[in-house]
Amino acid sequence: MRARSLSAMVCACVACGALIACTPSYDWRTIMNNDDGYEVTLPAKPHAEERKIQIAGQPMTMRMQTAEANDAVFAIGTVVLPSADPALQRAALDFLQQGLARNVNAQPVARATQIDLAVGGRVLGSEMEVKGQGGNQRESRTIHARFVAHGMHVYQVAIVSDKAPPSEQSDQFFSSFKLF
Incomplete structure (x- = not known):
């Protein structure tokens, strides 16, 4: 069930990327997400969605902001935990890493x-x-x-693409992500 939810979310992000594949270039804009406690620069106007997931036997919600540019999906996923328990944080981090890797039939090595x-x-x-x-x-x-x-939040900041975007675009995205 968990793998399907995460797999469906990534597939939806990739499908959105395919629909907007004609985006000719990067149009960077800074997004402040006060509800989830971060700021980031995205290469296009973001889209938001939400999915129910299960982590360590507990139902949770994962919120996503995604933007597509040049056949790549730039995504920030946030899971709000019921507490800042380090064991629950670790379980959520493992869940996210394994889920993303499983979407491409790979082993996560972080x-x-x-x-x-x-x-x-x-x-x-x-x-x-x-x-x-x-x-x-x-x-x-x-x-x-x-x-x-970070506290009661676990974040996943990702680029999903059929080929890696130019390194300066990846660097801009990852270096712009800051937690409040």
Whole structure:
């Protein structure tokens, strides 16, 4: 059930990307998400959606903001936890990492990275890049994602594409993500 929900969400993001594939370029804009506690620069006007998921046997909601540019989907997913319990944070991070990797039939291998805070400073997060076959047509997909838990929120910041966007576009997206 969990894998289907996350898989359906990523597939929906990819499908949205296919519908807007004619977007000719990046039109960067800063988005402040006060409800979920972050700011980010997205390459197009964002779309929002929400899905019910189960993490560690508990029903939760995952909210997504996505934007499409040049055949890539840029997405920020936020799960609000019932508490800031470190075990629950870890379970949510594992759930998100494994779900994204499973969408392209890959194994998640994450490495440590630092995520900026809007007020200065950083918190420890993780980063992974997986490649494989995904979607109904089993197309080649690359997913580059960062994950972080901060208080009662767990975040997934990802780019899903059939080929990686130029590094300066990826760098702009990932470096612009800041937590409140």
